[in-house]
Amino acid sequence: MIDLTHGLSINKSPKHYITFGLFQSTRFNLNLHERVANTPNEKEVTASIPYMQGVIDLSNLIGNRVYENREITYTFYRFGVGTGLRIRDTARDFQTTIENLLMGEFDQKLEDSYEPDFYYNGKCKEVLVTDEYNFNRLKVEITFDLYPFKLDNHKESEDLFDAFNFDLDAFQNGISFNLEPVGSQIIKLYNAGQRTVNPIVTANGLGLEMIYNSDMKTLFPILQGSSTYPNFRLKPGLTEIEVFQNQGIRTNRATNISFDWRKERI
Numbered sequence: 001m002i003d004l005t006h007g008l009s010i011n012k013s014p015k016h017y018i019t020f021g022l023f024q025s026t027r028f029n030l031n032l033h034e035r036v037a038n039t040p041n042e043k044e045v046t047a048s049i050p051y052m053q054g055v056i057d058l059s060n061l062i063g064n065r066v067y068e069n070r071e072i073t074y075t076f077y078r079f080g081v082g083t084g085l086r087i088r089d090t091a092r093d094f095q096t097t098i099e100n101l102l103m104g105e106f107d108q109k110l111e112d113s114y115e116p117d118f119y120y121n122g123k124c125k126e127v128l129v130t131d132e133y134n135f136n137r138l139k140v141e142i143t144f145d146l147y148p149f150k151l152d153n154h155k156e157s158e159d160l161f162d163a164f165n166f167d168l169d170a171f172q173n174g175i176s177f178n179l180e181p182v183g184s185q186i187i188k189l190y191n192a193g194q195r196t197v198n199p200i201v202t203a204n205g206l207g208l209e210m211i212y213n214s215d216m217k218t219l220f221p222i223l224q225g226s227s228t229y230p231n232f233r234l235k236p237g238l239t240e241i242e243v244f245q246n247q248g249i250r251t252n253r254a255t256n257i258s259f260d261w262r263k264e265r266i
Contacts, residue, residue: 016113030078033077041068095129123144175260181255187243204257210242
């Protein structure tokens, strides 16, 4: 049997797939034909000041650009549908099944074999099934409404080489640090994503404090255990932090502090 669109046998049709909640495209023998994923629109915040050339762009005020949700549309083909009435009933049932699987889920993870190291998050916006009788196939178009950034499948602490992007990622000299009872230590963390993140901070002892933001000299007491701090954020790029032991809390052993997060990219 020949795929008339590509001029290939069905066995040689595209093999990429998606998973969204309970829906798996491979379960329904869907062959990916096209994937359209445009860059999301930016939420621009500008001010036009009289007697000043141009405008002031405030879009980067929080440390990174802000975007609307993004849309991704997949076009699949399901071959060998046939022309008999009973087979057409099966095609109708197929449409009902995938619509309910896709549209019933909300705020779900979308996994795409095209991007095996990242995933998207959101909802299915539309399912359009066209019965193309002349080509003996069904055309299935699925559109997702998604959070603008894709999220890394792995946390920074996993330190995987296969997923490393030599154009965008950075080798970090560890994100776990041993601190001596006296003195302070300068820690450098690199956020290789395009979005500011709140890292998880884990400390195995009491009395740690952290100075973040060299301009404002913001002081944070660090709780024992794992916590996130609303005002402690890693902007894209390099961040320097000074960590030290509060001398009011006596300790004679080294303390460990570690940081972890998932990078997000457009």
